[in-house]
Amino acid sequence: MLACEGATLDYGSYRALSGVSVRVERGELVVMLGANGAGKSSLFLAISGLRRLRSGSIRLDGQELAGRKPSDIVAAGLVQCAEGRKLFPGMSVRKNLTLGGYVHRADPKGSEAILERVFGMFPILRDKQHDTAGSLSGGQQQMVAIGRALMGRPKVLLLDEPSLGLAPLVVKQVLEAVQAINREGTTVLLAEQNAFAALKIAHRAYVLENGRIVSEGSPETLLADDRIRKAYIGA
Amino acid sequence: MSLFVQQILNGLTLGSVYALVALGLTLVYGILHIPNFSHGALFTVGAYAAYVTAGQLGANYWVALGAAALVTALVAMLSERLVFSRLRDSPPLHDMIAAIGLLLFFEALIQAKFGAEFHRVAAPYPGIWQGLRQATGLVLPIQRALIIAGAVILMVALHLFLTRTVTGSTIVAMAQNREGASLVGIDLTRVSLLTFAISGALAAVAAVLFAPINLVSPGMGNLVILKAFVIIILGGMGSVPGAIAGGMIIGFAESFGAFYISTDLKDIMAFALLVVILSVRPQGLFPAPAR
Ligand SMILES: Nc1ncnc2c1ncn2[C@@H]1O[C@H](COP(=O)(O)OP(=O)(O)O)[C@@H](O)[C@H]1O
Ligand SMILES: [Mg+2]
Numbered sequence: 001m002l003a004c005e006g007a008t009l010d011y012g013s014y015r016a017l018s019g020v021s022v023r024v025e026r027g028e029l030v031v032m033l034g035a036n037g038a039g040k041s042s043l044f045l046a047i048s049g050l051r052r053l054r055s056g057s058i059r060l061d062g063q064e065l066a067g068r069k070p071s072d073i074v075a076a077g078l079v080q081c082a083e084g085r086k087l088f089p090g091m092s093v094r095k096n097l098t099l100g101g102y103v104h105r106a107d108p109k110g111s112e113a114i115l116e117r118v119f120g121m122f123p124i125l126r127d128k129q130h131d132t133a134g135s136l137s138g139g140q141q142q143m144v145a146i147g148r149a150l151m152g153r154p155k156v157l158l159l160d161e162p163s164l165g166l167a168p169l170v171v172k173q174v175l176e177a178v179q180a181i182n183r184e185g186t187t188v189l190l191a192e193q194n195a196f197a198a199l200k201i202a203h204r205a206y207v208l209e210n211g212r213i214v215s216e217g218s219p220e221t222l223l224a225d226d227r228i229r230k231a232y233i234g235a
Numbered sequence: 236m237s238l239f240v241q242q243i244l245n246g247l248t249l250g251s252v253y254a255l256v257a258l259g260l261t262l263v264y265g266i267l268h269i270p271n272f273s274h275g276a277l278f279t280v281g282a283y284a285a286y287v288t289a290g291q292l293g294a295n296y297w298v299a300l301g302a303a304a305l306v307t308a309l310v311a312m313l314s315e316r317l318v319f320s321r322l323r324d325s326p327p328l329h330d331m332i333a334a335i336g337l338l339l340f341f342e343a344l345i346q347a348k349f350g351a352e353f354h355r356v357a358a359p360y361p362g363i364w365q366g367l368r369q370a371t372g373l374v375l376p377i378q379r380a381l382i383i384a385g386a387v388i389l390m391v392a393l394h395l396f397l398t399r400t401v402t403g404s405t406i407v408a409m410a411q412n413r414e415g416a417s418l419v420g421i422d423l424t425r426v427s428l429l430t431f432a433i434s435g436a437l438a439a440v441a442a443v444l445f446a447p448i449n450l451v452s453p454g455m456g457n458l459v460i461l462k463a464f465v466i467i468i469l470g471g472m473g474s475v476p477g478a479i480a481g482g483m484i485i486g487f488a489e490s491f492g493a494f495y496i497s498t499d500l501k502d503i504m505a506f507a508l509l510v511v512i513l514s515v516r517p518q519g520l521f522p523a524p525a526r
Pocket of ligand 2: 040041042161
């Protein structure tokens with residue numbers, strides 16, 4: 001469904017991605033493991049059209065995304081919940097969520113239904129819908145960010161380190177929500193450093209190191225690999 | 236007493252004009268981080284557009300006001316397309332240099348076309364204000380009332396637009412988190428064109444409302460834009476309430492300063508206040524939310 005081939009990206013003279021190829025099939029939950037600075041966010045931002053690739057292609061259902069505007073990419077069904085959440089801090093939770101459905105503004109009924117689904121998934125957001133997003137706790141803000149991405153009606157949802165900086169209990173809750181979203185039919189590509197927790201919910205995983213894919217396989221194979229256990233799980 | 240009332244009226248009038256100009260400047264700064272010095276030229280372009288439609292073509296004042304807003308919005312959008320959008324990935328200094336360049340370009344262009352001399356835009360309802368002036372002893376009360384009412388209407392309309400409409404929220408979203416806005420599918424190009432159009436129209440309306448009590452000349456925007464920068468620094472760069480409050484503060488300081496201290500010092504008042512307020516509150520009066 002999402003196929004990235006030979007993606008190469010430079011920041012000035014620094015090569016952040018070199019020839020990265022990744023595939024995510026319809027209905028899959030694929031995890032992208034990688035330490036800080038490996039290039040996960042660069043890859044995700046390139047897929048969403050916020051960074052320009054030097055070379056390579058990104059296809060969604062065969063349709064080329066590289067070089068298109070971020071707004072076109074969202075409209076095509078690829079939505080990202082970015083690292084650091086990137087919410088609108090001064091707007092209410094509800095408005096953040098509504099703006100998530102911006103590309104579907106011609107169908108407010110449909111958006112209303114998804115908003116209900118988001119509130120069902122994260123009931124606390126219904127209680128806090130009139131508070132400003134910036135006033136929420138980190139975990140709640142992450143829920144708003146995920147909810148906002150869902151409002152974009154993704155066929156493929158990219159989640160960039162949704163567990164970053166959250167308490168263990170909240171991490172568990174967030175990852176369970178990600179799994180539930182995937183089970184309801186959304187294809188998911190999830191970037192994580194938290195390998196153990198992420199591999200538990202993954203169908204398949206890639207390992208990114210210094211801008212290259214160094215390993216790929218099922219969670220079982222990766223967990224059985226000593227080198228990966230050492231690098232990402234610390235056991 | 237009537238002199239005191241006149242100063243309040245003057246302060247409100249000046250404050251309204253400054254606030255309208257500063258609003259456009261702060262919107263563009265808040266969203267695109269461009270210190271748009273050429274905003275002063277938009278003020279001038281607006282005044283000349285009205286001078287041409289009302290003074291030369293003989294149109295009604297209100298028609299001229301609408302035409303000026305439209306023309307200036309187009310000029311602002313054009314400068315976004317031809318200049319600023321091309322500098323989006325350049326260092327911020329380039330935006331500033333380009334903006335100053337544009338300001339000088341427009342000033343020279345207007346001077347070449349209309350000459351360096353002053354022109355007049357006639358006030359609407361001349362009969363009524365003549366009568367009122369004789370009755371109250373206040374100078375041009377109708378035009379001042381129009382300026383104040385016009386500014387209030389536009390500010391309320393802008394506020395409702397930004398907070399109540401989807402299109403307006405795209406502007407606010409872009410200001411609060413640019414990448415976040417792109418990730419929900421808001422198009423930066425559309426928002427930035429819209430923002431420039433609004434800022435141009437606001438500058439033009441301010442200029443045309445002000446023109447009957449202040450002559451029209453090619454350099455008329457220069458002092459206004461400097462003061463508008465003072466206002467948005469005072470109010471907090473990118474803050475809408477800050478631009479309004481800052482505009483009023485400077486307007487009143489000038490009007491009362493000119494009357495109680497010295498008319499010669501009127502134009503220095505804004506800069507003196509800037510130094511005083513920033514030494515107490517370096518973040519400005521209404522710092523914009525962190526981006
Ligand atoms: N805008 C940027 N300019 C220059 N270098 C960057 C930029 N963004 C990221 N980098 C560098 O690219 C590398 C990959 O970063 P990133 O994609 O954020 O990794 P990850 O998300 O896996 O932590 C890092 O070395 C980082 O310092
Ligand atoms: Mg990252």
